[in-house]
Amino acid sequence: MIRVVLADDEPMVRAGVVAILSTDPGIAVVGEAGDGREVVELVRRHRPDVAMLDIRMPHSDGLAAAAELAKVAPEVPVLMLTTFDEDTYVAQALAVGARGFLLKAADPRELILGVRSVADGAAYLSPRVAHKVIARLGDGLARADEARRRLTQLTPREQDVLALVGLGRSNQEIAGKLFLAEGTVKGHVSAVLSRLGLTNRVQAAILAHEAGLVADP
Known part of the structure; x- marks a missing residue:
């Protein structure tokens, strides 16, 4: 059972998220909060x-809560809820260690996929969120060229793995997709991070989008 704590200052949003997650018998919301201070507790x-x-809540927002959780509960992955006009906040959330980003207006299935992905140790970036973050971070064409240049350091199989990391897939899911042992996938992911000078799967997922390995909608 994947146990989730949810924080949003709008009760109707929380109710909707809980209702969606409850359709998956393997996920349970074990706590709800209306601001960042409550969720840390x-x-x-x-x-x-x-x-x-x-991301945005009164008193103590999601960014402050994520930063605090990185200190007091680093083993708990953080999945951020965002809207289209919050790309600046998303970039800041990356800096404090958030592992995934979901749009509030996304397909409900994305909520379940995102929760399962980060619980399995993967990153999850809604493709449209990733697109906006990349555009915000700088010159898209220059970044795309640099990302593609960096990909030349990878083998074709490592590029296949990186593309699936960019889609938020866990090691188990990648193994099934590419017909590999899960241990082999872990080795490929470690090699990708090392060759590209990255520290986590979120950074890898963003680079996969920048390089065009993942198609934005």
């Missing part, structure tokens, strides 16, 4: 498998 108490945070 809930995570301390429940030690969930995923903390899902709205």
